[in-house]
Amino acid sequence: MTSENSSERVVVRLDGVRKEYGQSVALDGVSMEIRTGEAVAVMGPSGCGKSTLLNMVAGLDRPTAGTINIHGDDLGGMNETGLALFRRRRIGMVFQFFNLLDDLTALDNVALAGQLTGTSARQARKRALELLDELGVADRRNDYPATLSGGQRQRVAVARALMNKPSLLLADEPTGALDRQSGEQVMNLLLDLNRIGQTLLVVTHDPRLAERCATRLVEFEDGRIAREKVLERTA
Numbered sequence: 470m471t472s473e474n475s476s477e478r479v480v481v482r483l484d485g486v487r488k489e490y491g492q493s494v495a496l497d498g499v500s501m502e503i504r505t506g507e508a509v510a511v512m513g514p515s516g517c518g519k520s521t522l523l524n525m526v527a528g529l530d531r532p533t534a535g536t537i538n539i540h541g542d543d544l545g546g547m548n549e550t551g552l553a554l555f556r557r558r559r560i561g562m563v564f565q566f567f568n569l570l571d572d573l574t575a576l577d578n579v580a581l582a583g584q585l586t587g588t589s590a591r592q593a594r595k596r597a598l599e600l601l602d603e604l605g606v607a608d609r610r611n612d613y614p615a616t617l618s619g620g621q622r623q624r625v626a627v628a629r630a631l632m633n634k635p636s637l638l639l640a641d642e643p644t645g646a647l648d649r650q651s652g653e654q655v656m657n658l659l660l661d662l663n664r665i666g667q668t669l670l671v672v673t674h675d676p677r678l679a680e681r682c683a684t685r686l687v688e689f690e691d692g693r694i695a696r697e698k699v700l701e702r703t704a
């Protein structure tokens with residue numbers, strides 16, 4: 470593989486990323502790459518900067534210093550509108566507590582993500598239904614989040630994250646609020662998605678999630694990368 474080809478395969482590149490909140494340093498010079506098709510798990514003690522890293526990569530917050538490139542686009546060069554568009558089109562996000570809109574049905578929660586990028590309501594609802602079907606929750610399409618189990622809510626949230634075929638799926642403790650069985654199902658879902666080519670960056674406290682789903686483990690300590698290792702997936 471030529472170096473040109475290999476650079477095309479880089480989805481995310483962080484270079485010397487530092488983030489300060491007042492006196493506190495959340496990220497202290499982080500450089501890393503994520504390549505197409507990788508599933509990277511980020512672990513580390515509470516407060517080591519994991520969520521800050523995801524927020525930076527999603528363009529939800531800006532670094533104090535350093536650069537972040539996603540598929541060659543420098544996030545630092547985008548204004549707020551550009552960042553919002555980038556996020557909707559290129560990034561899918563899954564959160565610990567689902568972050569679904571309570572007053573929309575499961576189907577509308579998913580379809581809205583498509584409509585926000587200009588897909589027609591009809592097309593968006595069609596794709597949303599296909600995704601809910603693939604994720605095994607199509608029968609709950611007309612129900613509101615409050616009436617769904619945690620595992621079902623997370624499936625709907627994953628469907629929403631996939632709506633715009635993101636270059637990168639980010640997940641922040643996606644199993645953190647789930648019972649063991651629902652957590653296992655969400656792990657299998659992430660594994661299946663990665664196996665069909667979805668690039669993943671997952672923050673977790675759960676070593677089982679990293680072992681099951683990740684191709685690489687990155688351990689953070691005090692805002693820095695302390696260790697990295699390639700994982701052999703057993704499943």
Ligand SMILES: Nc1ncnc2c1ncn2[C@@H]1O[C@H](COP(=O)(O)OP(=O)(O)OP(=O)(O)O)[C@@H](O)[C@H]1O
Nearest residue numbers: 490493494495513514515516517518519520521522
């Ligand atoms: N908005 C903010 N304002 C001030 N300090 C913040 C803010 N966000 C994060 N921090 C600080 O930055 C550091 C890293 O926080 P971060 O949430 O990234 O850690 P984490 O590894 O995700 O922790 P946890 O595992 O507990 O979720 C912490 O010291 C935290 O208090």
